[in-house]
Amino acid sequence: MEDKKNQKQIILTGDRPTGKLHLGHYVGSLQRRVELQNSGKFDEINILVADDQALTDNYDNPQKIRDNIIEVALDYLSVGIDPDKSNICIQSALPALHALTFYYMNLVTTARLSRNPTVKAEMQQKGFDSEGLPAGFFTYPVSQTADITAFNATCVPTGEDQEPMLEQAREIVRRFNSIYGDTLTEPSILLPDNSVQRRLPGIDGKAKMSKSLGNGIYLSDDSKTLKTKVMSMYTDPEHLAVSDPGHVEGNAVFTYLDAFCKPEHFAEYLPEYQNLDEMKEHYRRGGLGDVKCKKFLLKVLEEMLSPIRAERARWEQNIGDVYDILKQGTEHARQETDETLAKVRKAMKIDYFDDGSIVTEWDQWINGKH
Numbered sequence: 070m071e072d073k074k075n076q077k078q079i080i081l082t083g084d085r086p087t088g089k090l091h092l093g094h095y096v097g098s099l100q101r102r103v104e105l106q107n108s109g110k111f112d113e114i115n116i117l118v119a120d121d122q123a124l125t126d127n128y129d130n131p132q133k134i135r136d137n138i139i140e141v142a143l144d145y146l147s148v149g150i151d152p153d154k155s156n157i158c159i160q161s162a163l164p165a166l167h168a169l170t171f172y173y174m175n176l177v178t179t180a181r182l183s184r185n186p187t188v189k190a191e192m193q194q195k196g197f198d199s200e201g202l203p204a205g206f207f208t209y210p211v212s213q214t215a216d217i218t219a220f221n222a223t224c225v226p227t228g229e230d231q232e233p234m235l236e237q238a239r240e241i242v243r244r245f246n247s248i249y250g251d252t253l254t255e256p257s258i259l260l261p262d263n264s265v266q267r268r269l270p271g272i273d274g275k276a277k278m279s280k281s282l283g284n285g286i287y288l289s290d291d292s293k294t295l296k297t298k299v300m301s302m303y304t305d306p307e308h309l310a311v312s313d314p315g316h317v318e319g320n321a322v323f324t325y326l327d328a329f330c331k332p333e334h335f336a337e338y339l340p341e342y343q344n345l346d347e348m349k350e351h352y353r354r355g356g357l358g359d360v361k362c363k364k365f366l367l368k369v370l371e372e373m374l375s376p377i378r379a380e381r382a383r384w385e386q387n388i389g390d391v392y393d394i395l396k397q398g399t400e401h402a403r404q405e406t407d408e409t410l411a412k413v414r415k416a417m418k419i420d421y422f423d424d425g426s427i428v429t430e431w432d433q434w435i436n437g438k439h
């Protein structure tokens with residue numbers, strides 16, 4: 070394998086196309102991807118639309134996955150993922166990933182797979198018990214290892230919930246390399262840096278913004294929807310009258326302000342405060358009403374989301390271009406993942422038809438016996 074210092078820095082990350090992306094995805098991963106893309110520090114960036122993985126628990130609803138392919142691509146493009154710098158590709162059109170998954174299955178035990186805490190939590194959420202658990206869903210961490218290794222990824226920027234997947238991937242890589250010789254690259258995870266990025270609560274103040282809880286603000290929400298959602302946000306149930314002292318901890322409006330507001334927003338929209346600390350201080354003391362805070366947040370979010378909305382509208386007028394971007398990205402990824410599969414087949418001694426050497430070997434073996 071290549072020397073660590075000369076090793077190409079390759080990113081792979083991805084999403085399941087099960088729904089439109091929301092603000093939680095934006096602070097947690099999309100914004101960071103755009104930064105990494107524009108940092109110039111990476112030789113290659115791949116973003117995988119993981120439709121096969123989405124099918125492992127939506128196999129009975131293929132139309133939903135199909136509908137969300139373009140939707141997720143629009144989300145990527147509208148936040149600033151640049152197809153000239155980042156390669157967007159579709160998992161199901163990359164047959165090498167399927168083959169790799171099958172080979173990696175040998176390198177992991179069912180006991181090890183059943184200890185994966187993310188899969189366990191998802192099983193509970195979906196109401197799968199061990200009797201009714203589809204094998205495809207149970208083994209999706211192996212398929213995710215195929216995704217990561219097929220691109221020779223060195224770096225996987227993703228959320229904390231994906232840590233068990235990365236651990237699993239590293240274990241499979243080590244096992245593969247120790248049995249078949251140094252072939253695969255061990256990936257590392259790049260986690261979000263702060264707690265708001267890790268877990269943006271829903272507008273109801275509940276743990277995490279999620280589609281199933283219906284508490285999300287979507288990148289594709291129009292101004293009116295955004296306004297309705299912001300004005301209905303959970304604040305501090307003890308802050309009844311404007312004059313009452315209020316809590317900013319656990320108050321969704323302030324958590325969002327922590328995530329999205331910058332000092333310059335005050336000068337523009339709320340000049341009576343210099344910064345968020347002063348505003349929080351007033352809220353704590355009493356005398357600052359929720360409606361005022363929400364109106365400010367709405368302006369901050371509107372400023373951030375309106376260019377994203379405009380970009381989305383532009384791409385929506387050019388869906389043919391979006392299709393071409395996905396198609397070209399997938400073709401590029403296909404070459405790359407096929408190359409990894411060829412290396413893996415060689416290492417596993419199943420590359421019979423790449424050359425005729427199996428015949429010469431056989432000859433030698435037969436002659437050696439005589």
Ligand code: TRP
Pocket residue numbers: 081082083084085117119122213216217225227231
């Ligand atoms: N499991 C990831 C999620 O649910 C999606 C995903 C699929 C992924 N393949 C990946 C993430 C490879 C990072 C790398 O969000």
